[in-house]
Amino acid sequence: MNVQTINVSLTSKLNNLSYPIFVGNNLLSNCEDILKKFVGNRKIILIHDDFFSFENGFNENLTTFIKIIKKLSKSVNLIDLPGGDKTKNISQLNFILEKSLSFEIDRSSLIIAFGGGVIGDIAGFAASIVLRGIDYIHVPTTLLAQVDSSVGGKTGINSSKSKNLIGSFHQPIAVISDLDMLKTLPKREFLAGLVEVIKYGLIHDVKFFNTLENNYKDILNYDESKLKYVISNSCKIKYEIIKNDEKENGKRALLNLGHTFGHAIESFGKYNGTIIHGEAISIGICLAFKLSTELGYCSRSETERVFNLFKKLTLPTSLKDIKSLSITPLEMLKKFKYDKKNKNDQLTFILNKKIGKSFIKNNMDENILTEFLNEDM
Numbered sequence: 001m002n003v004q005t006i007n008v009s010l011t012s013k014l015n016n017l018s019y020p021i022f023v024g025n026n027l028l029s030n031c032e033d034i035l036k037k038f039v040g041n042r043k044i045i046l047i048h049d050d051f052f053s054f055e056n057g058f059n060e061n062l063t064t065f066i067k068i069i070k071k072l073s074k075s076v077n078l079i080d081l082p083g084g085d086k087t088k089n090i091s092q093l094n095f096i097l098e099k100s101l102s103f104e105i106d107r108s109s110l111i112i113a114f115g116g117g118v119i120g121d122i123a124g125f126a127a128s129i130v131l132r133g134i135d136y137i138h139v140p141t142t143l144l145a146q147v148d149s150s151v152g153g154k155t156g157i158n159s160s161k162s163k164n165l166i167g168s169f170h171q172p173i174a175v176i177s178d179l180d181m182l183k184t185l186p187k188r189e190f191l192a193g194l195v196e197v198i199k200y201g202l203i204h205d206v207k208f209f210n211t212l213e214n215n216y217k218d219i220l221n222y223d224e225s226k227l228k229y230v231i232s233n234s235c236k237i238k239y240e241i242i243k244n245d246e247k248e249n250g251k252r253a254l255l256n257l258g259h260t261f262g263h264a265i266e267s268f269g270k271y272n273g274t275i276i277h278g279e280a281i282s283i284g285i286c287l288a289f290k291l292s293t294e295l296g297y298c299s300r301s302e303t304e305r306v307f308n309l310f311k312k313l314t315l316p317t318s319l320k321d322i323k324s325l326s327i328t329p330l331e332m333l334k335k336f337k338y339d340k341k342n343k344n345d346q347l348t349f350i351l352n353k354k355i356g357k358s359f360i361k362n363n364m365d366e367n368i369l370t371e372f373l374n375e376d377m
């Protein structure tokens with residue numbers, strides 16, 4: 001077992017936080033030493049994606065993991081939930097809270113989220129509010145969660161108005177990313193995760209983008225060493241961006257490249273699988289680059305390079321690629337108003353000067369935006 005550890009240290013006015021992200025193969029069946037320190041005879045609530053439920057016949061990784069935690073903890077109580085964004089709602093949150101309390105937990109109890117970004121986001125949010133906050137560990141089981149949602153402590157659920165509007169910042173005490181978990185992940189979900197990986201190159205690191213451009217075939221073929229590099233480097237870049245801005249008062253907003261468009265598009269899909277998060281972000285990033293070019297910030301050839309990589313990966317680059325979704329520019333514009341980056345009714349977008357150089361564009365002119373949407377939708 002070859003484990004790489006990335007230590008996340010966040011310093012804010014109120015507290016200094018640090019936690020490890022463990023990345024490696026065959027980690028879950030060998031995690032006793034790693035977990036000892038974190039589990040330490042506590043009561044555990046293990047919230048897992050029902051893909052791993054016993055009823056679904058695939059339980060090897062989860063059963064091994066449960067055996068290890070049972071050895072280390074006072075008790076293990078299970079809650080299973082379906083994956084997919086439909087789960088990130090207030091009634092599922094209430095279910096988790098009531099069920100957790102029924103296990104007679106106390107403030108030393110520990111939530112473990114075992115699943116993708118959806119399970120991590122909702123379980124992390126539950127951990128941040130139950131008994132006014134208890135610890136949680138994330139065991140991310142999708143590529144998207146391993147490279148993005150498990151890092152940085154954003155937790156939450158969707159509102160009927162739009163994505164991720166209800167939530168909190170609550171950092172995990174550890175993240176355990178086992179590459180072997182990705183072996184059962186459908187290709188569509190793997191590709192969706194790759195979008196967030198490419199995003200890091202686009203925002204901050206042109207060399208990383210070049211590497212992805214040159215190695216995408218090996219990555220798609222689950223080349224273990226390249227995949228491990230992709231996951232750990234993504235975590236490092238994200239950490240680099242958030243380390244001095246835990247609560248997104250500045251630079252952290254760059255990580256939202258493509259997300260103003262993407263979250264709006266995703267919410268029109270009603271979270272029913274028509275379009276999944278990474279696919280919506282793929283379209284969103286392409287729109288953000290196109291807008292950057294139309295506003296004269298970014299050259300056309302750079303934008304074409306971005307489109308080409310997403311196309312080679314068979315990811316959607318335009319709303320026209322999602323035939324069953326029809327959104328008018330006006331509807332889209334209304335959704336932008338719910339974006340959390342906006343201040344004083346002014347729309348904020350993340351745009352690019354080139355690949356590897358994103359910037360925050362405040363006070364986006366609504367007329368320009370309407371014209372852009374009229375042309376591109």
Ligand SMILES: NC(=O)c1ccc[n+]([C@@H]2O[C@H](COP(=O)([O-])OP(=O)(O)OC[C@H]3O[C@@H](n4cnc5c(N)ncnc54)[C@H](O)[C@@H]3O)[C@@H](O)[C@H]2O)c1
Binds near residue numbers: 189
């Ligand atoms: N908190 C953050 O910082 C952050 C960042 C990015 C995205 N997100 C959120 O993450 C969510 C998307 O995460 P996701 O793509 O992991 O979605 P997800 O958790 O819904 O998982 C995607 C699908 O894969 C299945 N699955 C999970 N692990 C599997 C495995 N190992 N093998 C087979 N199937 C498996 C799930 O059941 C689900 O159907 C969105 O809600 C998004 O808003 C949060």
